[in-house]
Amino acid sequence: xxxxxMKNRLKCFLSFTSLAIVAVCITVxxxxxxxxxxxxxxxxxxxxxxxxxxxxxxxxxxxxxxxxDKTIGGIVVADxxxxxxxxxxxxxxxxGGISVKLDAYDLYTxxxxxxKVYIKVKDLYLGDYNKLIxxxxxxxxxxxxxxxxxxxxVLIDKYVIKGTLDNAVTPKVVxxxxxxxxxxxxxxxxxxxxxAVADTSKTYAKQDxxxxxxxxxxxxxxxxxIILRNSSYADFAGYKVPGGNGxxxxxxxxxxxxKQLNIRDxxxxxxxxxxxxxxxxxxxxxxxxxxxxxxGSDVTLGSYKIGGVVISDAVAKNISSGNIVLQDKDAxxxxxxxxxxxxxxxxxxxxxxxxVTGGTLQDYNGxxxxxxSSSALPSVAIATxxxxxxxxxxxxxxATQLPDIEYTLVTIKDATATSGIYSGNxxxxxxxxxxxxxxxxxxxxxxxxxxxxxxxxxxxxxxxGSTKEMMxxxxxxxxxxxxxxxxxxxxxxxxxxxxxSNNKYLEIYNSGSGAADLSKYTVKMYTNGAITASxxxxxxxxxxxxxxxxxxxxxxxxxxxxxxxxxxxxxxxxGVCGFNGDDAVxxxxxxxxxxxxxxxxxxxxxxxxxxxxxxxxxxxxxxxQAGITHGNTDWASSAATEWDVISTTDDVSNLGTR
Numbered sequence: 001x002x003x004x005x006m007k008n009r010l011k012c013f014l015s016f017t018s019l020a021i022v023a024v025c026i027t028v029x030x031x032x033x034x035x036x037x038x039x040x041x042x043x044x045x046x047x048x049x050x051x052x053x054x055x056x057x058x059x060x061x062x063x064x065x066x067x068x069d070k071t072i073g074g075i076v077v078a079d080x081x082x083x084x085x086x087x088x089x090x091x092x093x094x095x096g097g098i099s100v101k102l103d104a105y106d107l108y109t110x111x112x113x114x115x116k117v118y119i120k121v122k123d124l125y126l127g128d129y130n131k132l133i134x135x136x137x138x139x140x141x142x143x144x145x146x147x148x149x150x151x152x153x154v155l156i157d158k159y160v161i162k163g164t165l166d167n168a169v170t171p172k173v174v175x176x177x178x179x180x181x182x183x184x185x186x187x188x189x190x191x192x193x194x195x196a197v198a199d200t201s202k203t204y205a206k207q208d209x210x211x212x213x214x215x216x217x218x219x220x221x222x223x224x225x226i227i228l229r230n231s232s233y234a235d236f237a238g239y240k241v242p243g244g245n246g247x248x249x250x251x252x253x254x255x256x257x258x259k260q261l262n263i264r265d266x267x268x269x270x271x272x273x274x275x276x277x278x279x280x281x282x283x284x285x286x287x288x289x290x291x292x293x294x295x296g297s298d299v300t301l302g303s304y305k306i307g308g309v310v311i312s313d314a315v316a317k318n319i320s321s322g323n324i325v326l327q328d329k330d331a332x333x334x335x336x337x338x339x340x341x342x343x344x345x346x347x348x349x350x351x352x353x354x355x356v357t358g359g360t361l362q363d364y365n366g367x368x369x370x371x372x373s374s375s376a377l378p379s380v381a382i383a384t385x386x387x388x389x390x391x392x393x394x395x396x397x398x399a400t401q402l403p404d405i406e407y408t409l410v411t412i413k414d415a416t417a418t419s420g421i422y423s424g425n426x427x428x429x430x431x432x433x434x435x436x437x438x439x440x441x442x443x444x445x446x447x448x449x450x451x452x453x454x455x456x457x458x459x460x461x462x463x464x465g466s467t468k469e470m471m472x473x474x475x476x477x478x479x480x481x482x483x484x485x486x487x488x489x490x491x492x493x494x495x496x497x498x499x500x501s502n503n504k505y506l507e508i509y510n511s512g513s514g515a516a517d518l519s520k521y522t523v524k525m526y527t528n529g530a531i532t533a534s535x536x537x538x539x540x541x542x543x544x545x546x547x548x549x550x551x552x553x554x555x556x557x558x559x560x561x562x563x564x565x566x567x568x569x570x571x572x573x574x575g576v577c578g579f580n581g582d583d584a585v586x587x588x589x590x591x592x593x594x595x596x597x598x599x600x601x602x603x604x605x606x607x608x609x610x611x612x613x614x615x616x617x618x619x620x621x622x623x624x625q626a627g628i629t630h631g632n633t634d635w636a637s638s639a640a641t642e643w644d645v646i647s648t649t650d651d652v653s654n655l656g657t658r
Contacts, residue, residue, distance in 0.1 A: 097185030135148075185253065228261045300361075388409050426439070
């Protein structure tokens with residue numbers, strides 16, 4: 001018993017002592033002053049060799065150990081985050097790109113996309129994988145054929161020096177025909193592509209690893225194609241490919257003479273729009289997409305609609321009967337509804353959505369037009385008073401940009417016309433050159449005298465055979481200066497930021513010529529398809545301002561928003577910025593809705609569709625185009641023609657300016 005008692009006392013003593021020691025340790029730990037984390041200092045390195053010059057040292061099919069003591073620098077444009085790239089990062093400078101083979105995993109934790117890196121190339125090796133140039137640490141001869149080996153993990157820090165993070169990574173927009181070896185391992189963007197119909201039910205690769213990679217042939221509406229190669233080890237291998245048409249961002253690679261693309265993840269594939277050809281979806285697509293269907297012969301269009309603003313003047317008759325010229329943000333086109341169609345019912349600035357299903361897309365003397373039945377002419381405009389801002393160009397610039405800018409408004413400043421009357425072909429001249437100014441003999445101003453001094457001429461340009469022509473709408477297109485802004489105050493919703501977490505902002509802009517009385521304006525937000533506003537903001541009460549000057553903007557924000565705004569920009573807390581990407585916002589003046597973002601009473605799911613982008617308002621910024629100066633209560637036409645989608649999350653760089 002005594003022994004047991006002593007053991008118990010000893011246990012109690014040891015337990016108490018242990019607790020005391022722990023308490024002391026905890027106390028000491030709580031009082032310990034930790035060292036500050038080290039401050040990152042960018043390396044003081046200036047590259048003395050370009051990637052292009054490095055690649056020029058390589059002879060195809062050979063291995064070269066680099067003897068020159070030089071350093072290259074570049075931005076990481078692809079890493080191994082998703083598994084598409086294995087033990088590899090891809091870097092790019094202003095001259096080219098190259099694959100860097102590193103014997104390590106999870107490279108993205110040290111060398112993420114956007115990081116600047118410097119590589120000391122002396123003693124490293126150049127090689128190629130069936131003509132795709134790479135840099136590595138040596139030559140591996142253990143297999144059936146030699147291959148370029150990775151830089152050993154213990155030597156990576158010796159050769160690869162980390163630079164600054166979060167550098168801009170912007171793809172180069174190119175065409176397939178432009179892709180040559182100079183674009184190897186560069187981040188590029190191709191527009192207007194889609195998967196073949198037979199592939200739209202497939203996944204990006206073989207998740208069961210029945211094959212290590214899968215090739216798809218992507219095709220464009222202009223009958224171009226390129227291979228997309230996806231690794232079955234990629235995280236997205238089991239994801240279904242999208243069935244629409246759009247842009248793709250990828251690393252350009254080659255396999256022998258075959259051009260290939262490697263995406264980094266599925267967000268690089270933005271195939272949200274209507275497909276090429278006659279299938280169609282009945283959706284509103286942009287004019288440039290419709291025009292891209294033309295392949296050298298007449299095309300019967302499928303189920304599509306286009307939206308835009310009327311820029312022709314049927315009443316002034318400098319356009320043939322039955323025709324309307326429609327322009328959206330990027331392109332324009334002439335629509336022919338038959339000579340007896342009542343096109344004079346529509347004026348410059350009317351906003352239309354036209355169903356072009358069954359219409360014929362054709363080339364008329366060098367310019368594209370769509371021939372439609374008279375029944376396709378809308379009965380009424382969906383909005384009026386819209387403004388398309390002309391693009392200021394010289395005559396020489398017009399000559400080089402046609403036919404891309406055909407049927408879009410342009411302005412030529414300080415130009416003179418040959419003497420006489422408007423009717424017929426006249427010569428228009430500025431400091432850069434000359435072109436034809438054409439006026440129909442049936443125009444109401446055909447017999448008016450042309451100005452005898454230099455003026456500003458505004459109109460749309462076309463090709464007539466090889467002749468480059470400008471056509472005026474009416475004599476208001478000939479001025480001593482630029483057109484004035486809209487009279488009075490005109491508030492519009494000009495930017496919508498749906499960023500990460502609570503980073504949500506809304507910009508309201510005064511596009512008119514006079515100050516706006518903010519007590520007359522109210523912003524309302526409708527959540528999840530509701531028809532009753534969940535939040536309301538009267539602009540004078542929210543901001544404390546009485547008026548908003550012409551050309552100025554108000555920024556509203558979520559109370560939890562924490563992004564750094566441009567200098568001198570102030571944002572005001574408001575509950576109307578509690579939206580997610582699927583909520584509607586309205587702008588009212590004196591109780592009347594004058595502008596909308598989204599559709600009240602409709603829940604679109606995760607996002608509103610804008611410019612055929614089904615994820616346009618999910619973690620993105622959406623900006624109103626600079627030429628839009630009036631509100632639009634028809635969301636279908638507004639979404640199709642008036643907004644630009646900025647895919648970068650938390651982009652507030654343009655708030656407060658326009």
